[in-house]
Each structure stands twice: as C-alpha cells, then as structure tokens.
Amino acid sequence: MDLSLSEKHQALADEVAQFLARHGARAPKPHAGHQPPDERMLDWHALLVEHGYSSRTVPRAYGGFGAAPDVLEGAIIAEGFARAGVWQGFTNQGVRMVAPTLLEVGTEAQKRDYVRPTILGRMLWCQGYSEPGAGSDLASVQTRAVRDGDDYVINGQKIWTSFAHYAHMIYVLCRTEPDRPKHAGLSYLVLSMKTPGIEVRPLPNMTGRREFNEVFFTDVRVPAGQMVMGPGDGWKVAQVNLKHERMKLGDPDKIVQRLHRLVTLMRTPQADGRVAMQQPELRARLLQLQAEAAALRAHHLRLLTEQAQDIDSGVKRLIVKLAGTGLLWRLSALAIDAFGEPGLRYAPHVDASDDDQVTVWNFDHMHDLGMLIGGGTSHIQKNIIAERGLGLPPEPRAASALPATTSGDHHRIRS
C-alpha cells in the first residue's frame, strides 16, 4: 500500500482543488433521488464528465473522459469533493453499475446506444432483480422471458425497484431456460420502461417517501438484441453488477461526510442549551465511531490500491458492505440521541432538501436499516464472508437445483 501521493497524483489533487475553487460555488445541492434530476443538476454533472470527475475511465467514443484506469485517481477526486462538501454528480445505478457492465460485457450496439446518455444522467435506470419470493435467494427468480421469433416476451413481477416511477430504462433478470439448474436458467435483458405491458405501482416504506416500486410485466415484448450476453448468462451479468453495488454500500465518502455532519451537530448547542459533546456517554460513542470510520476509510484505500495492482482482495472486499452499513446505522442512531427529546421529530417534506435536521437524521436512520437489508441482508453477507472469504464449508443444502416454489410467499405478502 503506497500511502504517499506520486507527482502525477499530487497534480490531480491540485487540479481538483482549483476546479472546486473556481466552480464549486455553483454546484447544486442534490435532492435525494425521490424525484428525477433537474436541469441544474444535469448541467453540473455534464461539466464533471467533461473534466473527468465522473465516469473518468469511460472511453471518449462513448462520451467519457477516456482516462486510463487508476483507482487512486478516483479516490483523490472523491476526497477532494467530499472535503469541499461539493456534490460530485450522479452516482445512480446507471452511472455506477449499468454503464460499466455494458462496457465490460455488452454488444457494440448496446454500448453505443446506452452508455453516453447513461453517464450523462439523462438516461435513468432501474433494477428488476428481486421478486416477492426471491429476496435473499436471488437466483430463484420466477419472472419468465420466452423466446418468440426475434423477441422475448416477459411475464412476471419485480419488487424493490427504486426510481421505477421515473426511470427511462430497466435491466431485468428473467428465467429463460426453466429446465436448467436455477443459476444457469437466467438471462439479463435491458428495455425501455415505456414498453407496453409494464405497470409500476408504488411500494410505500417506513420512511414515508416513495423510494421503491413493484413492477408488473404482462406480455412485454423485447427484441432479442436487448439481451446482455447470451441466454443463461444472466447470473454472470448480475454478478458484475453486484460487485459494484456492494462496494457502493460501504462507500467511505458517505461515511466521512456523515461523520462530519455528526461532529458539527454534537458541537452545536441544541434548543434546550445542551451540547451533546459535553455528554460523556455520547462523546465516547462518537469517538468509537470516529475510529471505526477512519479504519474503514483506510481499508477502502487499501482495496483501491490492490485493485490497481490487479490483486484479488478476497475477504477484504467481501466485508465492506457489512462493515459500512453497520457503521452508518450507528452514526445516525447517535445523531438522534444527540438531539435528546427533540430527536423524535419527523416531518419529511416532498422535497427532501426542505427537511429540518432532525428529520434528515431520522430519515437517514430508517434508510440505513433498509440498506442493512438491501443488496443482501447482513445474514447473507456473513454467509458470503464465511464461505467465500474464509473458506468455511457451505450448509448441507436441502434445496434442489430447481428454484423453490414461492406461491406461499406471494400469498403472505398480499394478505
């Protein structure tokens, strides 16, 4: 792990600092993703892509900056923006996962059609993975896609689909080969949300905001060219996606930013005159979390270094989601306590940027609970860490190779 910046990297850090000094003030404050982005956000993001501060390594042919892969560069940029408190543009699923996935395994046509608008934030994506009966056990999805001439015809239901109410595109995991073992029977399709036969219904959650949806597919026709890789390769494509998702969920920049907010909160006198930092128990908890955050940040740099050296980080990578989401949950929990009795306030506005501080922290806290569950619950994460990371033997499986029946689950959820 090289802990000093090379000349090249120092130059980049300086360049970012200059950019931020010149342009930082006109960066918009993003809203939390409950609504589609507005023009100010799109303009700012385009400026970032132009300078290579977003989608830096995407080839110029597809609208990117065309830089050679260098993970330390990414870390330097992110840290510069985080420290300045300036929004670093969209980190939505399209930017973070779909574009890299298509660049890795998509056809030339798919890259040409989708990558540029996606990385500019003008083509928004949502994810059709989970189903009511296939949550933790993602490989047991039941949504069918049947070949009919040059098309596939999709029937089924997805759940947990963030942004489906305004996304332009969806990527869907479907069962195309029902006779094959469950992981091998899946395919990955990308299609417009305007395709006839798609219905989106909101799935309200505990925060009271519209974050997730159910998406129903009834005889939805998709040209076969919309499949990424081949029939039965869906699980492989999904793994490429999930790799990015897990890293993101343990995002150290988010942790660092939140820690800063928490420190500020705890040093500020509250309405009743108390200063949380002077309450010894709260201060001790803050110090514990500060150390934990420092460790995760250092750990992330280590992973980036290893990635740059093409080292397989193994268990070190696998722990990131579990560690990061747990820490975020404890940070928001402490913030609520720091408010004292007024910490029970919760009055979310339609536009999250109008929320008061207590509401923001309560929203974050509930959202964190969702993040502990989403993208593989903590239980699933621990299995992955133990089996793939530590090499412990799997459970003796009762499951057959075919997906389990899930009709009982549907009934339970509907009732």
Added chain:
Amino acid sequence: MDLSLSEKHQALADEVAQFLARHGARAPKPHAGHQPPDERMLDWHALLVEHGYSSRTVPRAYGGFGAAPDVLEGAIIAEGFARAGVWQGFTNQGVRMVAPTLLEVGTEAQKRDYVRPTILGRMLWCQGYSEPGAGSDLASVQTRAVRDGDDYVINGQKIWTSFAHYAHMIYVLCRTEPDRPKHAGLSYLVLSMKTPGIEVRPLPNMTGRREFNEVFFTDVRVPAGQMVMGPGDGWKVAQVNLKHERMKLGDPDKIVQRLHRLVTLMRTPQADGRVAMQQPELRARLLQLQAEAAALRAHHLRLLTEQAQDIDSGVKRLIVKLAGTGLLWRLSALAIDAFGEPGLRYAPHVDASDDDQVTVWNFDHMHDLGMLIGGGTSHIQKNIIAERGLGLPPEPRAASALPATTSGDHHRIRS
C-alpha cells in the same frame, strides 16, 4: 408475580437477619474450589444445613431440614446472605445437582447412602460427561459400560472434569446400548473415585490454576446397583442435572455480588490517583451493566415465582445461562479497564484467597470465558432458545441416529 413479602416470608427474612447478626462474623471466607474444603468450612456449612439455609427442602430422613418446597424462601435466604456478604455454604455439584437428582430419580439405597454426606459437603462429586469428541454434542459420548455379571465394566475417557483430583465420587454418562439411537443408548452410573482403573490427569487451562482434569477409565468395575434409573435412561437423568446447572450458571446472587465489588473498585482511587467512576466512559458502561444486572435479578425472581406455581417458564428459563454468563464477562472486563494500565497484573497464588484484587478480576475474566463455553456454548444456548423456546424448526440434520465418529478429533486434541 407477587412482589410483596407475605408475613411468613417476612418472618423468614427477619430470622435470617438475626442468624447473620449472631453468627455471621465467624463465617469462613471460602476458597475458590481449587482445593478441598477445610474443617472450618465444613463446620459452618453443617450449621447452615441445621438451620435450613442450605439443602432446605431435603427430607430430614436424608439429613436435610425437611421444609416444604417454597422457592421464594430460597431467594430470601440467598439475598440475606448476599447482602451481608456472608458465605452461604457449598454450592458444589453434589449439593446443587447430585442430591436433588438422586432424590428425584434414585433408588432408596442410593438416597440413603449418598444424600446425607453430599449435602453436608463431606462427599464431593465430579462429573463424567464431556469427552474429547463429545463437547457440544454431549449425546455422542463413546465411553462404554458393558454388563458383566452383576457389574458394569467401564472403558473410555472423560474430559473437563472439575475437582476430579480430590472428589470422592463421580457420576458418569456411558454408552451401554451401542445399537440404540444415540440418545437412547446412554446410562448414568455413580461410583467412587477410588475404584481401581480410574486415572486422573490435570488439564491445565488458561487461568494457570488446576480446575479441570481428564479422567481415564480402564476396565473399571461398578456394581449394577450403582446405575441411576435403568439402562438407556442416562440422557433423562442428565437432563435433570443440566436443568440445575443452567440455572446456576446465570446465578443472580453471583452477579449482584460482583456488581457490588465493581462499584467499590470504581469508587476507590487507584495507585495513579485516578478514580474510575470519574472516567465518563467507564461510568456509562457501569450504569448499563447495573441496569442489566437489575433486570436479570428481577427475571430470576419471576422464574422462582413461576416455579413455585408449577408454571413451565419455557423460553424465560432457557435464556438464563446466555444472559448471565455474558453479563459476568462484561462485568469483569470493565473491572480490568477500571484499573487502567495496572489492570494487566496477574499473579495467582496457590490459594486464591491470597490473590491481589487485579489478579482476582483477571482470573474471574478468564474463568467467565470458560463459563461462556462450559455447560453448552453460547452457540448451543442460542439453538436451544430458538428451537425449544421460540419453536423455530431444527436444522435439517445430516447426522444419523448413531453417534458420529470422532477419531479425528482425538487426534487433533492430542497433537
């Protein structure tokens, strides 16, 4: 849960207080069980049995006080002694488990021969349960007892046998019916440690004190009348024993006493002038543990009340060992921290009563770790709580009804 004392119970509380006022000062300070009891301890214990403050409900015919079962009485007595800081006599395995077990399921001869000397602390017992390959999975014991005329002949090895180096008697779980399913093939035998063919070897542990032993049986002959219940009933008898063991390991009196020691320690200036109670983080931890201890003490009273009303306490009873041992571990951990840097001292004497305070806490802390493991590890406890207490379904078992082979384990442990 009746939380007020009746007149009868108030009278007992007063009687205990008077007894302690009159005799308390001559109570010996017990040593920790690494050596056999001395005459002062035996005399004091006999006085307690005479007054019904130990083995209160054992019938007079077998040397007890002959009181009708009334669990609240037991709690009142224990609390009186705990509050006065006076030793309440032996709570060894004989007093706590063997005598009640024999009274419940033993033959008349077994009761007559063993109960009186046992409850007086003059007949000391040790336990032959665990084996190198049968720890958590107790039902897979391999030690054989084969019928030969009027005797059984025992061959095998036991481990984790506390006090075996000076105990007079041992109770042993042996496999007598190798063809039956594993739980149904066991029998329970009691025999003198002087029986030819028994060899005891110390099993040193992390505390550096001699607490456990290995016991080897080579053609050890025991008359068949020494079996408690019949052939194949061993598992049932062991369950009667374990019921008492689990209660004991979450002993609230021990928790209350230790909490008092900890509070005293934290209010006392240490060598460097620091008072742990003035260190906010340590004080906050103490307050958390104090509340937890109060909850477990109240929970214990609730169990006693239910027991008195012949209510099956179900999951409430099953959690006691897990909760109690965890709390004890955290109490000793805090004590070590309260000493600051000098908390690393560890200089155990042969006689534990000569130990300095830091050494006592470090010993306790390591011993607590043993208690987290012994009598069913925390993992086993959680399984029991979830399956028997909450009614969750068992693991799909790969195990056959016959005991698993454990030769690999023997090899591992010996190497």
Added chain:
Amino acid sequence: MRAVAQRGFDMALWRELQALGVPALRVPEAHGGLGLGLLDAAVAAEALGSGSVPAPFAGVAVMAPAWVKGAASATQQAEWLPRMASGEMRVAIALDALECAAARAPSMSAHALTGQVSGVLDAAGATHCLVLLGDGRTALVAADGRGVSVQAQANIDGTRSVADISIDAAPAVPLDTAADPWALAHRVRDAGRIALAADAIGAAQHMLDSAVAWAGERVQFGRVIGSFQGLKHTLAEAVTLLEPCRALLWQAAHAHDQNADDAPLLACHLKAHVGDVTREVARMTTEAHGGMGFTDLLGLHHWFKRCAFDRQFLGTPAQCRDEAASLQGWISPLPVAVRPTGATA
C-alpha cells in the same frame, strides 16, 4: 388507522378504551376509578404498545391522575378525578420546566398563566393541560381556552401526540397542596417513564413475535428461513435481551407503587435499559423480515417507530443514566436540567 395515527387521538377508539376502563385505571375508587396501581397500568401500557394503539395513555391515564392526586386540593380532586376516570376530561402533561432554566419556564400571576411549553404529551384530544411552573408549582389550563394556542409537532410515531403550547395570560387554576412540588414532578415523570418503557416492551415483543412467525413461514433457498442458524441466533439474542426487561418493568412499577427508596433509580435504569434493548430488538426483528420489514405492507415499522418514540421521550438512555449516577452520588447533581429531588412524594 393511518389517518388517525397522524393525529394521535380518535374519539371512537377512545370510547372503546373508556368502556374498558383504561382512563379509570389510576383514579381512586372513591372518585369513580378502578384504584389500581402503576404495576397494573404497566401491564395495560404493554398491551397498548403491543397493539400500537393510537391513543393517549402515559400522559392522560398515568401521569395526570398521579399529579392531581399529589397536588390538587380535596375539592379539586372531587371535581376532576371522576371526570378523568370517565375519560371525559383528558389532561395533557407539560413537564418542560423540569428540564429548562427557571427563567424560561411558565409563570403565573393572579389566575393568569403565561409561557411557552414544548414536548407536551398527549396534547391531541386533550381538554386540559397540567403545566409545571418555574417555581415548582402546578397550574391547570383549559386546552381550548382563551390565550392558549396548541401547535402539534410531527413526531416519528404518528400514534401519539406531542405539541408545543403557547400560553398568553390564560385563565388557569393553581394546584398547591404538594409538600414538595419538585419531588412530585419527578415522581410524575417516573410514572411516565415506566409507562413508556412498558409500551416499548410491548411494541418490541410484537416485533419479535412477528419475526418468529415470519421465520417459520418464509421460504428461501428451499428452506423455511427459521431453520437457518444465523436467523435463529439473532432471534435468540433478541428474546434474551428483551424478556428480562419485563421483570425489571414490574419491579420498577412495584417499587414506585410502594414508594420504595430505590424507585427513582429503578425508573431511570428501566427507561435507559429498555430504550437501548428495544432499539436493538427493533433493528434485529426488522432485519429478520428482510425487505418486507422495511415496507409498509406488513406495517411493522409502526412498532419500530413506537419504540423510537418511547426511547426518546421523557429522557433518553444517556440522560437517564446520568440521572442514575447522580441519584447514587456517583457524580455531583446534574448541571442545568435536573432540580433537587429530595425524598419522593
């Protein structure tokens, strides 16, 4: 129920609770109540928490009768308590002055009350409000009277109500018979803490029961998920944390009823410990439900939020632990907030 939840009071539901005798629990039999103790009220509070019932209780049915019994004259008691027992008179609780500097607390001259109070419990549907004054005395003010303006405050738990009240020279009645009014105010708060802890235990128990049921039904990887040891151990940890809280609750309520020396300490410990345990149990059991726990479909989050409210209101765990340290003489009396407590009333 959702719409009601936003307000914290629904007259139809309240009439059902009246029929069950809920508001009468803590009112003496001589005044038409049931004359039961806090221990009984704690059992009722647990049931209300278990059902996440959107109705006032800790303030109106527990703290208000205790305050009136402790501070009101015989005539006042004879006038108010029967109406409180019947549920017709619903008294919100403003103990704000326990936690702020005397200068900022409400004050009274002649029979006119003036001041700002925040964190008023059970304000929705209240007919009156008991207000602690900066000098320790108490005043009763009509909720819809002249000079009284109630601003409901949105809180995480939509099933109960908290408000700020502005009072400007409102007509008010003094309650003046308490020998040690500060001690009484602390005792009233203790009763409220115990009721909220009971509520949280009920709510967390509901979540645990729900998680156990879900674990026994939901199939993933070809197995009922409750057969996986990971989930089993989580639920075993949850019950091991939660169950002893119930015994501590009963002990604290009993000690309060008996006016035992350790009653204030037990109330602090209970509030703090239950607050920490139920936050953990709420997290563990929500996780056990997977994504469904996070949605509105199962409605589990109503209980999560119930626990959050109970934890935060009338003293967070950290605040209650500080008080517990002070009560035991481990630290000097607390700086601003907690006033001299003396013997319990």
Added chain:
Amino acid sequence: MRAVAQRGFDMALWRELQALGVPALRVPEAHGGLGLGLLDAAVAAEALGSGSVPAPFAGVAVMAPAWVKGAASATQQAEWLPRMASGEMRVAIALDALECAAARAPSMSAHALTGQVSGVLDAAGATHCLVLLGDGRTALVAADGRGVSVQAQANIDGTRSVADISIDAAPAVPLDTAADPWALAHRVRDAGRIALAADAIGAAQHMLDSAVAWAGERVQFGRVIGSFQGLKHTLAEAVTLLEPCRALLWQAAHAHDQNADDAPLLACHLKAHVGDVTREVARMTTEAHGGMGFTDLLGLHHWFKRCAFDRQFLGTPAQCRDEAASLQGWISPLPVAVRPTGATA
C-alpha cells in the same frame, strides 16, 4: 517456551532476532541500522504478535531508538545507536512521568538519578533504561548499576516484561537536545502505541486463523462445525471487525513516519479501536474453539493474553479516547495525566 514466557527475555531467541535485524529496524543506516520507518516496524510487530514471540520489541526496538534519536546528542547517538542496532544494548522504557504528578516523578541532580518508576517496558534482559523526568528531560541509567533495583511485575502476558524500578542516586546520563521534550515523550509513546496495536492485530489474526482451521476440522452433531451458520456468522463478524484495523494501523504508522498533523490522533484512535476489537475477537475465537480454547492444550490463551497486554499497556481504550477528544478540542486538556503536548517533535 513456557518457562521463557515467565521471564519475557531469552538470550538464544534474542540472538535469532538480532540475526534477522529486528533490533536494527529503526536505527539509522549511518549508525549501523536498517533505517526503516515505523510502518516497517509495524509489520514486524504484527509478525511477532502473530507468533506470540517472547521477546522485547515495542520498547527496545521501537521506542528506545526514537527517543535516543530525538533527545541524545550527536556524540551520544554515535555511541549508543550502533550498540542498540546490534542488539547488544537493550534499553527499557520508563515513561511513567507522563502519567503522574511532577512531584512523584524521578528527578536528577548533578549526574545522580533518584525516583520510583513503574510500568517499565521490556525490563527483562535490558542493559539500560531511559527514564522520563518530572521536568520533561530524559536520563539513561544502567539497569544493573549502583542504586538501581528492578522488581519484575507479574503480568497477564508472560511473553513480555514489565517492571517497577527503584532508583536511588544512581549514576545517569542526561539526554538534553530535544527542543520540546514533552512533545518528544508523547511521540515516543505514540510509536509504542502503534507497535502494541500492531502486535495485537497479529495476535488476534492468529486466533482467527486458528478458529477458522478448527471450524473446518472439528466434527460435532455429525458435521464439521464450520458448516453451522451460527459459527460462520461469528467468524464473519470477527474478520469484519479485525481486517480494517490493519489498514488503520498502516495509516497511523505512515502518518507517524511523515510527522503528519493527525498522527497523534490516529495513534490514539488506533490504540483504542484495536484494543476493543481484539478483546472481542479474542473472545469470539476462543469460544469458537469450544472447551479446547480454554485449555492449555492448544495454547490459544497465550494469544488471548497477548491481546490483553496490548490493550492495557500505554493507555487503555477509554484513556486513549479521552486523549483523542482533547486533541480535537472537544474537551479541555486532560486533568492530571496528560501534559501539554504542543506540536509533534
């Protein structure tokens, strides 16, 4: 090894470490050392912890060279450092005066040193001892010289040595070149804290590796126990706690080498966090071994005790967190113990 462990120093083993260049790590090349940084020393410390090696390191090989480089004159450095690099001169560390009132600290008049110091690190096998005086200056005293009496103190970890030393008018040499001697003392302690944290990480990693191996071999209930989810999840939690500590260690050591502004804060955080994590990991992994973890048969407890020593020595987690709060201006400077620290040396 057990017999050695009771003493904390074994000449034969030390010679092996000499041959590996261990004592030379932190001595400049100009003085016959390897001239490596604390980051390299941290890697070595982790290896020694992983092997639970009964030899001095944090004091003799890390703190002592740093102290001499910071406070000794050129002549003194030329005299001592080569002998320290070779391992022939082994210098114990007495930083006691950082933590006690000035009046109780050792003092020096002419060239005679007098005082009591406790918690002297790496005393077994030491030829000399560096002593911090009450006025912030430093003195070097011969361990076996006139007026020096070393009392070994039994500690939980038999593999390293801590002693009390009584010094009565012993001949001693002052080290006087540090611009800010208190800052230097703090920096020396930071280096020691980082070395101990590295040691604990190595020890805990050994325990985790051992638990994973055991879980893959041990059969209970007809299955290898590592196939049970309960144990899997425990070990997954352990690695999730432990692994990020290593990156934090490297960062703290690097910051120390760079004399970065946040180096003292990182050292505090590292010592505190690693202390807490390794206590947990030591418990979890011992439990994972079942009864065998508690016995002497596998010897696992040597690593448990190594973690315990590293946690307790040179600042417990609670103490280090208090310092971290102070360094960030969140609380006023610490009462008795920590002296003004100024800029790092």
